[in-house]
Amino acid sequence: NAGVMQNPRHxxxxxxxxxxxxxxxxxxxxxxxxxxxxxxxGLKFMVYLQKENIIxxxxxxxxxxxxxxxxxxPSILRIQQVVRGDSAAYFCASSPFSAGVLTSVRSYEQYFGxxxxxxxx
Amino acid sequence: xxxxxxxxxxxxxxxGAIASLNCTYSDRGSQSFFWYRQYSGKSPELIMFIYSNGxxxxxxxxxxxxxxxxxxxxxxxxSQPSDSATYLCAVNIGWAQGAQKLVFxxxxxxxxxx
Numbered sequence: 001n002a003g004v005m006q007n008p009r010h011x012x013x014x015x016x017x018x019x020x021x022x023x024x025x026x027x028x029x030x031x032x033x034x035x036x037x038x039x040x041x042g043l044k045f046m047v048y049l050q051k052e053n054i055i056x057x058x059x060x061x062x063x064x065x066x067x068x069x070x071x072x073x074p075s076i077l078r079i080q081q082v083v084r085g086d087s088a089a090y091f092c093a094s095s096p097f098s099a100g101v102l103t104s105v106r107s108y109e110q111y112f113g114x115x116x117x118x119x120x121x
Numbered sequence: 122x123x124x125x126x127x128x129x130x131x132x133x134x135x136x137g138a139i140a141s142l143n144c145t146y147s148d149r150g151s152q153s154f155f156w157y158r159q160y161s162g163k164s165p166e167l168i169m170f171i172y173s174n175g176x177x178x179x180x181x182x183x184x185x186x187x188x189x190x191x192x193x194x195x196x197x198x199x200s201q202p203s204d205s206a207t208y209l210c211a212v213n214i215g216w217a218q219g220a221q222k223l224v225f226x227x228x229x230x231x232x233x234x235x
Contacts, residue, residue, distance in 0.1 A: 031221070033221070033222065033223075035223075035225075041227075042209070042225045042226065042227045042228060043165065043209065043211075043223075043225040044225075045222035045223060045224065048221050048222055055221065056221065056222060058222070059222065091164055091165070095221075108153075109155065109167055109170050110155075110167070110223060111167060112157075112164045112165045112166070112167075113164060114163075114164050115164045
């Protein structure tokens with residue numbers, strides 16, 4: 001029963017390069033969330049995706065960051081032209097279900113992957 | 122006011138005692154509350170979730186929720202040195218508007234002293 005998988009676990013990029021972070025959700029989960037944890041700071045929501053759809057990207061920086069979750073394959077968080085401030089741990093989480101405002105079902109638990117630690121030199 | 126607030130600690134508890142971790146949240150419409158444990162350099166691990174007012178027990182852990190006071194807590198009984206970690210409170214803020222994101226508190230660093 002594989003958990004959430006992320007790769008690479010560690011990624012070093014020079015300023016100006018691109019970083020691609022991958023996440024495969026738990027089996028049976030179709031909802032993916034990306035969070036960022038800056039050194040000595042809390043976890044911050046970035047984006048919520050379902051297959052082929054971005055549902056909520058309210059936490060994504062307006063520039064250089066993008067995310068996708070294609071019909072086939074893992075979810076990708078892409079950071080273009082990285083800067084030193086992008087150095088952080090990026091965590092992906094998945095859940096089996098979601099709720100909408102029209103239903104009475106609550107949100108379900110999110111399970112986290114091991115994270116990708118990005119270092120920008 | 123922060124959306125989710127925790128006492129950052131550090132909280133030091135002797136082995137075998139009860140550790141009590143507290144969290145308050147701002148969104149009165151929130152319905153889902155989670156406690157995660159995070160060891161240094163590792164990812165958050167879900168240890169408890171609670172949706173209804175009252176207590177929920179799972180082994181040595183008890184989560185308590187009081188929606189009227191917008192307060193959620195985690196009790197750890199018979200604390201062990203392996204419980205030493207940062208505990209993160211997470212709330213689904215904005216659920217009433219259809220949001221699914223978790224908003225995390227800053228975390229409380231817990232140390233269990235042998």
